[in-house]
Amino acid sequence: MSRIGKKEIIIPNNIEIIINNSQITIKGTKGVMYYDIPLMIEVEIAKNKLRLHKKIISKQAQALHGLSRSIIYNMVKGISEGFTKKLIIQGVGYRAQMDGKTLIVNAGYSHPVKIESKQDININVENNTNIIISGINKETVGQVAATIRAIRPPEPYKGKGIRYENEVVRRKVGKAGK
Structure with missing residues (x-):
C-alpha cells in the first residue's frame, strides 16, 4: 500500500492545472512544468485538491502511484514557492x-x-x-x-x-x- 500515493495534493489559488490525456500541465507565476502520467495511474481534480488512483493493482502500479504523487507535489510546490x-x-x-x-x-x-x-x-x-x-x-x-x-x-x-x-x-x- 502506497501511503504517499494516497495523500491529497492541495492546489494553491495562484496555480492552474490542466490534464490533457496522459499529460499534466501546471502553470503558475514562476513558470510552467509538464509531466507524463503513467498509463496505470489516473488523476482526479476536485475543487482545490488533486488525487491519484491506480487503474491496475500490481507492484509496478504501486511504485508508480507514490512516485507520480511525489513528482506532481514537487511540481506544485516548485511553481508556487520554488x-x-x-x-x-x-x-x-x-x-x-x-x-x-x-x-x-x-x-x-x-x-x-x-x-x-x-x-x-x-x-x-x-x-x-x-x-x-x-x-x-x-x-x-x-x-x-x-x-x-x-x-x-x-x-x-x-x-x-x-x-x-x-x-x-x-x-x-x-x-x-x-
Missing part, C-alpha cells in the same frame, strides 16, 4: 564568484573550476563563501547543488571543502605522533 539549496565553502583560499551565468570556484586546485548555470536555475554567491541555488524544479536544483559540492567534498580532518548548509561533518582525530 526550491533553494545553500552551500557553504570552508577552507583557506577557497572561494566562489559569478561571471555572468558561470560559477567559478577556487577550491585548492591549480585551476579554477567553472560550472555553467542551466536556464531554469539561479545561482547567487554571497560573501565569496555562500552559494545559493534556486529554481522551480527540485531535481535540477538538487543535481546542480550536488555537482558543485562534488568539486571538493568536506574532508573529516580539517573540515575543508564545500558542504550543504545544515550538513554535519564528523571530524576525525589526526595521526598521533610518537
